[in-house]
Amino acid sequence: MPELPEVETVRRGLQPAMEGARLTRLELRRADLRFPLPADLPAALEGRTITSVGRRAKYLIMHFGGGAVLISHLGMSGAYRIEDGTQAAIPGAFHHERSKLSAHDHLVFHLQGRDGAACRVTYNDPRRFGFVDLDRADTLDQNRFLRDLGIEPTGNALDGERLAAMLAGKAAPLKAALLDQRLIAGLGNIYVCEALWRARLSPRRRAGTLATRAGRPTARCHALADAVRAVIADAIAAGGSSLRDYVHADGSLGYFQHSFAVYGREGEPCPHEGCEGTVRRIVQSGRSTFYCPACQR
Numbered sequence: 001m002p003e004l005p006e007v008e009t010v011r012r013g014l015q016p017a018m019e020g021a022r023l024t025r026l027e028l029r030r031a032d033l034r035f036p037l038p039a040d041l042p043a044a045l046e047g048r049t050i051t052s053v054g055r056r057a058k059y060l061i062m063h064f065g066g067g068a069v070l071i072s073h074l075g076m077s078g079a080y081r082i083e084d085g086t087q088a089a090i091p092g093a094f095h096h097e098r099s100k101l102s103a104h105d106h107l108v109f110h111l112q113g114r115d116g117a118a119c120r121v122t123y124n125d126p127r128r129f130g131f132v133d134l135d136r137a138d139t140l141d142q143n144r145f146l147r148d149l150g151i152e153p154t155g156n157a158l159d160g161e162r163l164a165a166m167l168a169g170k171a172a173p174l175k176a177a178l179l180d181q182r183l184i185a186g187l188g189n190i191y192v193c194e195a196l197w198r199a200r201l202s203p204r205r206r207a208g209t210l211a212t213r214a215g216r217p218t219a220r221c222h223a224l225a226d227a228v229r230a231v232i233a234d235a236i237a238a239g240g241s242s243l244r245d246y247v248h249a250d251g252s253l254g255y256f257q258h259s260f261a262v263y264g265r266e267g268e269p270c271p272h273e274g275c276e277g278t279v280r281r282i283v284q285s286g287r288s289t290f291y292c293p294a295c296q297r
Helices: 005-016 041-045 137-142 158-165 172-180 189-198 218-236
Strands: 022-028 050-056 061-065 068-073 079-083 105-112 118-124 133-137 280-286 285-289
Touching: 005 050, 005 079, 005 105, 005 118, 005 218, 022 041, 041 068, 041 133, 068 137, 133 137, 137 285, 158 172, 158 218, 172 189, 189 218, 189 285
Parallel strands: none
Antiparallel strands: 022 105, 050 061, 061 068, 068 133, 079 118, 105 118, 280 285
16 A cells, blocks of 8 residues: 555645646546545536645545545555646556556546646546545544544654653554554554664564653654654655555656665665664564564664
């Protein structure tokens, strides 16, 4: 499933084509994806201008004139394709064969740009595990998919103090706590593994040990907060990670996977200087965890 850096990269790819454009027609080629499509979707959005394309955790948030908001989740294999009438913005060389099939094109946004030029943005999803929801700007904070999300792992809001308050008293393994979307929104399996490696913390460590009895952050807590922000920032700068079905909106591939220190590197030497350990894979809550037992404590 695309993680936060991948979704942010898709947002940045969609932004030039969609922001300021008017939706002349919304073509629905099926009645449902993961969930049924909102019945009033075309009526609520057609004829309106897209004022902004944002993101909250792993959700794309598209604001329309008049207050309507479209929420989009890519699921396992969802992707957007931009076409300007002369060429598709996703070259076939970067696609799995199935995601080029028109049978997997489920929503088509027919747009007219500020300059009057027409283009199409198509949502393609072979597995149909993605979904869209319709809301209003004034009720968005109460949306069922967004209302319980925690802090974003970008910018400076997530610091040692904030992280300690989240983890204090928690007996759950550190990795499980970091994956709790009610605490940190959008932080997924890959980047948790990478952040824990950077901070030299074991994914098995009890989460509450990063805070003192008074709920204050330890040095390890500060290091972890820094590592989380840094790994997300580095992944966004690199364009995300292209694993399995993921491609950018403009068809290019992400390259952060070439910088993975531990994820997917079972049996390889730990990259930490001076460490003689070997990357190990374990399973936690049904998901693969990669870490170095020698230096992550």
